[in-house]
Amino acid sequence: xxxxxxxxxxxxxxxxxxxxxxxxxxxxxxxxxxxxxxxxxxxxxxxxxxxxxxxxxxxxxxxxxxxxxxxxxxxxxxxxxxxxxxxxxxxxxxxxxxxxxxxxxxxxxxxxxxxxxxxxxxxxxxxxxxxxxxxxxxxxxxxxxxxxxxxxxxxxxxxxxxxxxxxxxxxxxxxxxxxxxxxxxxxxxxxxxxxx
Numbered sequence: 384x385x386x387x388x389x390x391x392x393x394x395x396x397x398x399x400x401x402x403x404x405x406x407x408x409x410x411x412x413x414x415x416x417x418x419x420x421x422x423x424x425x426x427x428x429x430x431x432x433x434x435x436x437x438x439x440x441x442x443x444x445x446x447x448x449x450x451x452x453x454x455x456x457x458x459x460x461x462x463x464x465x466x467x468x469x470x471x472x473x474x475x476x477x478x479x480x481x482x483x484x485x486x487x488x489x490x491x492x493x494x495x496x497x498x499x500x501x502x503x504x505x506x507x508x509x510x511x512x513x514x515x516x517x518x519x520x521x522x523x524x525x526x527x528x529x530x531x532x533x534x535x536x537x538x539x540x541x542x543x544x545x546x547x548x549x550x551x552x553x554x555x556x557x558x559x560x561x562x563x564x565x566x567x568x569x570x571x572x573x574x575x576x577x578x579x
Contacts, residue, residue, distance in 0.1 A: 466542040
């Protein structure tokens, strides 16, 4: 099933891809280091408007944990998710968030190699994620949108288990969330936003 842009707010649905001039949004920058033993609850207690939190971690959590924690702060929301690879347990944890209503709508864009490289995880995702599309992608992004928050998580981590050092940037910005949701939606609809 192709993604229907009616699933997102009018403000995001009518968004034109960000121009270089518009991309110069002024954000407050915060820097936190996720040391060994640190947990997300102690590092991210709130998500501030128009702020980018830069958070490298010592492998204490994975991308799915960051998504779940941000959703704990924001409350139920629509999620747009991209990943280069996936594994079974993180996919199941995202499904739990979908099943319990924390994720109200989920749209995923995964790399085209996922069905062969991660067949069990892909089979679960394919049967349960209503909006799932494959393409050649290496980006790891989650966009979380509800009436109160517009959060973008840029991550070096995939939707898989990993105990390596990873880096995250958690940004609360309407413009940045709209920009990322727009190109994800266009790619899911085969509009090829990068070939214009």
